[in-house]
Amino acid sequence: MSNHFSRRSFLRQSTAAGIGLSALGLSRAHGAAAKGKLRVLSIGVMGTIGKADRTQIASHPDVEIVGLCDVDSVYLAEAAMDHPDAFTCKDYREAFEKYGDQFDAVIVSVPDHTHAPIILTAMANDKHVYGQKPLVQQLAELAMVGQALKAKPRLVTQLGNQRMAHPGRRAAVDILSKGLLGKTVEAYCWTNALGDNRYFNFNKVYKEAKVPDRLDYNLWLGPCQERPYYEDLAPEKFRSWWDFGTNGLGDWGCHLLDVILLSYNELTSPVSVKTDCAEPAGKIFHVNPCKSTLTYQVDSDRFAAKTFPLHYYDSDQTPSPEQMRIPEPVKGSNMTVVVCEGGTLVLQADGRLTVWRDGKKEQGLRLEGIPKKYAPLNHWHAWVDNCLGRDTPLLTPFADGIRITEPALLAVKATRFPGQELQWDYSKLAFPNHPEATKTLVRRTYREGFAPPRVG
DSSP, X not given: OOGGGXXXXXXXXXXXXXXOGGGGXXXXXXXXXXXXXXXXXEESOSTTTHHHHHHHHHTSTTEEEEEEEOSBHHHHHHHHHHXXXXXXXXXXXXXXXXXXXXXXXXXXXXXXXXXXXXXXHHXXXXXXXXXXXXXXXXXXXXXXXXXXXXXXXXXXXXXXXXXXXXXXXXXXXXXXXXXXXXXXXXXXXXXXXXXXXXXXXXXXXXXXXXXXXXXXXXXXXXXXXXXXXXXXXXTTOGGGBXXXXXXXXXXXXXXXXXXXXXXXXXXXXXXXXXXXXXXXXXXXXXXXXXXXXXXXXXXXXXXSSSEEEEEEEOTTOOOXXXXXXSSSOOOOSSEEEEEXXXXXXXXXXXXXXXXXXXXXXEEGGGOTTSOSOOOOOXXXXXXXXXXXXXXXXXXXXXXXXHHHHHHHHHHHHGGGSTTOOEEOBGGGTBOTTOHHHHHHHSOOOOOTTOXXXXXX
């Protein structure tokens, strides 16, 4: 391991970066996990990301996949071929009630609307959790997870933003947290997630169909109210639907906003959000294109002003070169741009990093003041290592996942009231200047039997 990732170095750099103690994996394993292999239950075994999460975690030499849970019988059978000795079930509640003593940790790779119920069930049962992004689908669920973290400090958690392992993204955190480009002015992020027909229902198709024999649709609905089956909803196009997904802004937020939030611990919670779109989001579908501005209050000499605007766009909308203080347009989708008084950092989702200073472009990884080389880091294995009590950098535990998910959720929820600045108070889970937004945007009514348990 290089000097950059010695424990002392990581402690020092994490404090400077604002990553916080939660990212250090200081919570240590307990029970069977500390005695040998980590026994893992995989919930959502295939789908859009489930197979990747499961196989990556299973590739760790000290992991055993002991359980498989999925509402799709075909997916479950496919995964069982990889893990023939694992127990199988289609209802996550059965997994905890019947097999809870057989596993130590849980992978939650399911649609957005079921994240919180399953994650909180796992934490209530003292299981370490790897949870896919966005962390939750409702604003109130952020506080539920926060409360669970306080009640269960020994549990190791990890948000599914694997791109943070790229050297360029870790370098970006170093550059920003160390102030190598001077005081921070504002940031721009944008995604073209809506260009992916597999995961989005762009045309807002709303046609009833017969439930496939392979799918337990009642369990797939989970906390959401009963409704007819739509093939352009389940199992993979849920992201465009208001009750089930978080559209492009929510889907990509944790891959674009993470570097900013991990660099500045001063950015605790936005105080307002304003999202511009052509029409309000309806009761069924999200709306796009959208341009959102989230405002943070800051009192730090690392920022150029007392407020920090974070602009977040979808549908490949991009700011002008003048806004980014660079001489030419930025080409590329899924980008993070941070404007500082001494230069502009431009980062692609895959870690390609450039810096503009004095009108000239530089290779970000060659910038003076950051390590010449970043040690390889396996995002999934880091979670396993920490569950087993090993000192491996864990870059996005749920404590940071809450801060990263919050602005993404606010941006997309505010599409119900386009062009209106909604003041936000996380401590009260309310929009103080907009009672209707508080009533309609913060929480859902859970279907009986599927509500997240209270933890702590």
